[in-house]
Amino acid sequence: MSQVVPAVRVSDPAMFGRVAVLMGGTSAEREVSLDSGNGVLAALRLRGVDAHAVDGIPALVDGIRAGSIDRVFNILHGNHGGGEDGVVQGLLEALGVPYTGPGVLGSALTMDKIRTKQVWIAEGLPTPRFVRIAPGGDLRAAVRELGYPVFVKPSNEGSSVGVFRILSEGDLAPAIAFAAGYAGELLAEQMVQGQEYTVAILGEIALPSIRIVPAGEWYDYHAKYIADDTQYLCPGMEGEEEEAVRALSLAAFRAVGCSGWGRVDVMRDRVRGLQLIEVNTAPGMTSHSLVPKAAAQLGIDYAELCWRVLEQTL
Incomplete structure (x- = not known):
């Protein structure tokens, strides 16, 4: 299936x-x-952009006050000092500084997996059943309500931080211990038994899907960022199925108020079909990351991808 990629809009890095x-x-x-x-910094400089590393929100504020920042390529991940929870977006909106990625609403909403799933359910989009676990709540009861197997994970973290795969009662202890020391909400989510995919969004198009095939039993932190034996098959599907997963991912992205660029994680259950898992509004751009892999299928190399993302701030 061919896909038309719009031409870049500007060629002068001074813009x-x-x-x-x-x-x-x-x-x-x-x-x-x-x-x-x-990686982003090196790619932008390679194309002549006057780009500078800024580590964290206080340094960003200092740079804006000093008049040394015209726009921001946000590659902060997570919350509590990360850049995916709407806080940085609100700051930059208030100060009139253009930035990459979704705005305040989309960023804040998708950082919260529970509220994201509630919106998808309201919109009639498919996502696995879940139970919310309030701080100090009964994790064991939540898991039993859903039935095994389940995943237990924080509602407001990413990169597989604090995620537990629970196949039976004997797997509960580590999750219960984590929950006891975790101040935020957790969710127990019905485990999708099937294949794992991700679809990157770039502007108005969904890039080719990627099927993720870890060497181990599941796609955990090690498989994402350390292992070299995880397989990434792109495109992950063919024909009408590929069109369907892209269309669903784009609809899910827009339903939660997102625009610009991001990544939607999807699974294909053996019985229930496609199921939406979560949205990443500042996706990884490491050597193991998935958005560059998908873009490459359309002839967009890493440096051009960074340029196209930055171009959305003009």
Whole structure:
């Protein structure tokens, strides 16, 4: 299936002015963000952009006050000092500084997996059944309500931080121990038994899907960022199925108020078909990351991808 990619809109890097590549921060995903940010920084400089590394929100504020920042390429991940929860977006909106990625609403909403799923359900979009676990709530009861197998995970984290795969009663102890020391909401989610996919969004198009095939039993933090034996098959589907997963992902992205660029994670259940899992509004841009892999299928290399994302701020 062929896909038409719009031409780049500008060719002069001076149009962007001084660009802050916002990375690092203080979230649980700091190291991944630094890896992504350094890749973006090198790519933009390669294409002549006046780009500079900025580590975290306080340094960003200092740079804006000093008049040394014209726009922001946000590659902060996570919340609590990360850049995916709407806080940075609100700051930049208030100060009139253009930035990459979704705005305040889309960023804040999709950082919260529970509320994201509630919107999808209201819109009639498919997503696995779940039970909300309030801080201090009964995790064991939530899991039993759904029935095994389930995933238990924080509502407001990413990069597989604090995710537990629970196949039976004997797997509960580590999740219960984590919950006891975790201040936020958790959710127990019915496990999808089938294939895992992700679809990147770039502007108005959904890029080719990627089927993720980890060497181990599931796609955990190690498989995402460390292992070299995870397979990424792109496109992940063919024909009408590929069109369907792209269309669903684009609809899911828009339903939660997102625009610009991002990534939608999807699974195909053996019985229930496609199921939406979550949205990433500042996707990883490391050597293992998935958006660059999908873009490459359309002839967009890493540096051009960074340019196209930044171009959306003009």
